[in-house]
Amino acid sequence: EDQVTQSPEALRLQEGESSSLNCSYTVSGLRGLFWYRQDPGKGPEFLFTLYSAGEEKEKERLKATLTKKESFLHITAPKPEDSATYLCAVQGGNNDMRFGAGTRLTVKP
Amino acid sequence: NAGVTQTPKFQVLKTGQSMTLQCAQDMNHNSMYWYRQDPGMGLRLIYYSASEGTTDKGEVPNGYNVSRLNKREFSLRLESAAPSQTSVYFCASGTSLGVEQFFGPGTRLTVL
Numbered sequence: 001e002d003q004v005t006q007s008p009e010a011l012r013l014q015e016g017e018s019s020s021l022n023c024s025y026t027v028s029g030l031r032g033l034f035w036y037r038q039d040p041g042k043g044p045e046f047l048f049t050l051y052s053a054g055e056e057k058e059k060e061r062l063k064a065t066l067t068k069k070e071s072f073l074h075i076t077a078p079k080p081e082d083s084a085t086y087l088c089a090v091q092g093g094n095n096d097m098r099f100g101a102g103t104r105l106t107v108k109p
Numbered sequence: 110n111a112g113v114t115q116t117p118k119f120q121v122l123k124t125g126q127s128m129t130l131q132c133a134q135d136m137n138h139n140s141m142y143w144y145r146q147d148p149g150m151g152l153r154l155i156y157y158s159a160s161e162g163t164t165d166k167g168e169v170p171n172g173y174n175v176s177r178l179n180k181r182e183f184s185l186r187l188e189s190a191a192p193s194q195t196s197v198y199f200c201a202s203g204t205s206l207g208v209e210q211f212f213g214p215g216t217r218l219t220v221l
Contacts, residue, residue: 031207043199043212095206096167099152
């Protein structure tokens, strides 16, 4: 069965303090690994899709990387507006989408 | 361009009542999805529709039915609501399977 585990559950950073969020997964026939950002009371907002090991994508202060077993979301010099829950999801060969429980990020000024 | 819209935003039901959650997208997407989100459990896929005319079960389909009314609309029906179905429900759409999804604002459902 496809599984996604995200760590840590919660992360508190000072503004400018870089860090990484982890997403470990097991899936049969990876079709894609996705990162989303979710603000309280809202639907998830798409950030990145990664399709194969070694792939990297960047957007402003965020960079996503992928290996055969895990993905990292690196946050460089975060700002308070980066505070949100970050969700990782995988879609396998059976087309089912599995989400992790998320990492709740708080960035203090 | 409204993206993905969901109605209603909030709903309170009594155990045994039925209701339909509506979802529509105006992005000409082929694939549509229904998820539920519970605290500490992340999003779980209920049903999805890869294209107009097809629907498939996801991880947690029991107690739900879906209808892909046309390319734009995908509804979720609870025939006999149970307290365990108290959750936030999200609809999403994408150009196809295996690509990014765009989410609606959610429906917060409470079953008493």
